[in-house]
Amino acid sequence: MFGYEFMREAFIASTFIAITAGLVGVFVVSRNMSFLSHTLSEIGFAGASFGILIGISPLAGMILFTMVSSVAVGSLSSESSRREASISAISSLFIGLGILFLSLSSESSSYATNILFGSIVGISSKEVHQLMILALVVIVIFIVFYKPLAFDSFDHIGARSAGLPTRMLSIAFLVTLALSVSIGAQIVGSLLVFILLTLPGATAKYLVHSVPKLIMVSVGLSLAGVWLGLYLAFVTNWPVTFFISAFEVIAYFLGLTYKNWKLNH
Amino acid sequence: MKGQLVIEAKNLTKRFGKQLVFKDVNFKINDGEFISLVGPNGSGKTTLVKIIMGMEKKTDGELLMDKSQTVGYVPQFRNVDLDYPLDIESFVRLNLKFTMNPKKRAENNVIIKQILEKTRLTHLRKRPLGLASGGEKQKAYLAQALLNDPQILILDESTASLDVEVKMQLMDLVQELNQKYNLTVIFITHDYDLTKKYTHRALFFENNTIKPISVDEISEAMFE
Helix, strand or coil: CCCCHHHHHHHHHHHHHHHHHHHHHHHHHHCCCHHHHHHHHHHHHHHHHHHHHHCCCHHHHHHHHHHHHHHHHHHHCCCHHHHHHHHHHHHHHHHHHHHHHHHHCCCCHHHHHHHHHCCCCCCCHHHHHHHHHHHHHHHHHHHHHHHHHHHHHHCHHHHHHCCCCHHHHHHHHHHHHHHHHHHHHHHHCCCCHHHHHHHHHHHHHHHCCCHHHHHHHHHHHHHHHHHHHHHHHHHHCCCHHHHHHHHHHHHHHHHHHHHHHHHCC | CCCCEEEEEEEEEEEECCEEEEEEEEEEEECCCEEEEECCCCCCHHHHHHHHHCCCCCCEEEEEECCCCCEEEECCCCCCCCCCCCEHHHHHHCCCCCCCCHHHHHHHHHHHHHHHHHCCCHHHCCCEHHHCCHHHHHHHHHHHHHCCCCCEEEEECCCCCCCHHHHHHHHHHHHHHHHHCCCEEEEECCCHHHHHHHCCEEEEEECCEEEEEEHHHCCHHHHC
């Protein structure tokens, strides 16, 4: 399998994506932002189509759109109920825009399929390097802000009471989330990137009970899903996204079953 | 030092836009006091606490505070549901400062151990907070607020949803911290019995004023 260059590139890229998504996912889940990460994927789709339309790379278009919109959502609405509503509105608009941009550009519909559902064959070594750098940016931001971000994510009220700059932390988090969506979409596609950003983090929460352990389990599940997905996709020629989503969903339900079992014993 | 002035309000006034919360308020709080803030909902108790914490700005007057004093705050509401992932120890740890230094990390572990002992949580430290009882949760919130060794502890209706017995246990613990470690305690409450039993005196919030009163002057009517 590793005799093919595209598979080597795909493995390297997806390893970085899985680490980033697993890490960020723990905080997505604890901050109740699964819905926002889903929406950001759709916004990412519009961004990628926009990139194609104006002749910049789809990744650059994605980063541009997800960053602007996540910071806008974050600063417009701190109330979670209002946030849900404004996210729905923004999401609908962006799906429409994505379709419009694609139809205006001269690219074929297979390009849209790649953006939406991901592709492992299309990744060049230049793109792998871009992904690695972006993933490292996200990881470094997390290391720098780890303690206050963990406090704010797992106990927002306590963090605010302790005098932490929670608004600034929220925006820093949204920026990393936007970057992670853009990175993840390269492999699993923008429609399913939220699988990696939510399910491993949600599964981890049923298994372990400290922040470092949550991160380890989430990253582990994310890596296992992506590696196994790539291998099975190579062997069967079925889409990689199917295997990743199937693995993460099964892991999630096993985690949930384990938690319920433990509660009754 | 016990009895030393730690907070003093001089003609303190707070307005939200045109709405007056309190006006020209004067009071003193001394080191090691156990003082309750009583009065109807919306009379400005939490607002005063937020001004003390620096989370809200005063409109007029002065609020003098001993700069050497740090404040630990146990807020009224917390987002902890049944699925909340962290165990009690990890929850308390959230308030620790980040360090890569192995010596500091070891010191932090000692601090955590001591706080869990002080708050009688050692045997419960691995219990997921979401599955803890109301009293255990309040103790965990208290432990987290005590982590940076504050001299002033503010409890915002921490006993509100607890059974009588659990309330007493929590208050006994706070009283012990107050007496043993000379912790100044500011206790926002709607509970007459607890105020009478545990606090030295009270600040009574009513009609846009705050009146310092002795424990004998506290009446049940103030809690209606």
